[in-house]
Amino acid sequence: MISLAELHIYHRIDREVFARLVTTLMRDPAESLLVIAVWLWLEEKGFSSLISKMSKLSNQMVNVLAREAVSGLNCLESDQVPNVPPNGGMYFTSRLLDRTDMSLLFFYHNRFSTIVGVKNVLNNVCAKIFTDILPLVMGIQVRLNQPIPMASFPHQLFGDVEIVRRAINHVEIPVAGGGDQILQLWGMPVLPKNNLSEDDKTMFLTFSRGFRVTKNEVRGLFTRLYGLDAVADVIMQENISDDAQPLFARLILNSIATVDRMLNGRRIAKFRVNGKHIWARKYERRDV
Structure with a gap:
């Protein structure tokens, strides 16, 4: 059995960076969920070690990278070609990744892949691994096995997300009959393809x-x-x-x-x- 505690261990760095976003940098919790979902999805797309690299950066630089991720998310909301600055609009993210193909146009040209990918990460990863952090930063009390109310959701692009507070020993995925799921879990954020609707x-x-x-x-x-x-x-x-x-x-x-x-x-x-x-x-x- 895979417990919530084991998920927290696997996603330790993701949790540390998310905590910096919503506590030290005092960024909006709902927006920060989308920001880290973007970063996790980019890692799945082959932009490896993005969050691990930024965990070693200053708070100021993490804040800059978060603003760039928000700019990428904003590109998804319009059918118009984004007004891309000479540096591509994702300058520090591209420098961190050492990739020249990362710019606001990446989100524009991969709009629907990004929307579906971020939605999957949001619901299958983020909704599970930040359930203890969110009530603390939002200053609310949520009972175990109860959903955490999130402002800005349902989102116009990513729909609703159900984030339920669980006990640390809560079991997420049973091993019996779920070997493929276990492989996917420990290779996070590789997600089940059947989450994609027709x-x-x-x-x-x-x-x-x-x-x-x-x-x-x-x-x-x-x-x-x-x-x-x-x-x-x-x-x-x-x-x-x-x-x-x-x-x-x-x-x-x-x-x-x-x-x-x-x-x-x-x-x-x-x-x-x-x-x-x-x-x-x-x-x-x-x-x-």
């Missing part, structure tokens, strides 16, 4: 009236552009007569990364197949 990987396509686009043309176009395994399914407009032209479709992809490749930061992308235009945007479910 809607997260779905594009909404529209077609020009008078130019019939078939299901095979849609699948053929996007497999040619993004690989044979890029497309999971194509669902054409339903409930129309056999001789009517579909005007829209849902394109279900196998990877959230392909969504970002298709849009490349834009709200709408335009494609062409056999002389016919296809417009693509991120699918958003509308419950009636």
Whole structure:
């Protein structure tokens, strides 16, 4: 069995840096959750040892890095190309990582991958490892097994997060039948892929009236552009007569990364197949 105490040991450095954000630097707890979720997600994406490196820095520099992470988060809220300064807007983060590919444009071009990745880290890591720190810095009393109320949640991009205060001996993941989960846990923040919903990987396509686009043309176009395994399914407009032209479709992809490749930061992308235009945007479910 993996206990909360063991999780705290594994995430010792993450907890130390988070504590500095919300106590020494007195940064907003809800925003700090998102900031450290961004850093953990970047480590998962291959920007290794980011938090370990910053744990050795001064409080002033950690504060600068947090502000840069917030700037990256702000890029996710707009469809407009960010106003990137000459230093990329993530200058100190890129210096710390010794990477030239880290800038505000990284978040712009990987918008949907970042949103889903940060959301997963927020709910599967941050919601578990800071449950003792948050009530202290927020000055509230929360009983065991009760959720901690967090301002700014539900968040417009990342939704809600349930952070429940647990006893230190609380068991998070049982070993029996959960070998894969244990490997993922101790390789944190590698997260279960099934946390990704179908809607997260779905594009909404529209077609020009008078130019019939078939299901095979849609699948053929996007497999040619993004690989044979890029497309999971194509669902054409339903409930129309056999001789009517579909005007829209849902394109279900196998990877959230392909969504970002298709849009490349834009709200709408335009494609062409056999002389016919296809417009693509991120699918958003509308419950009636």
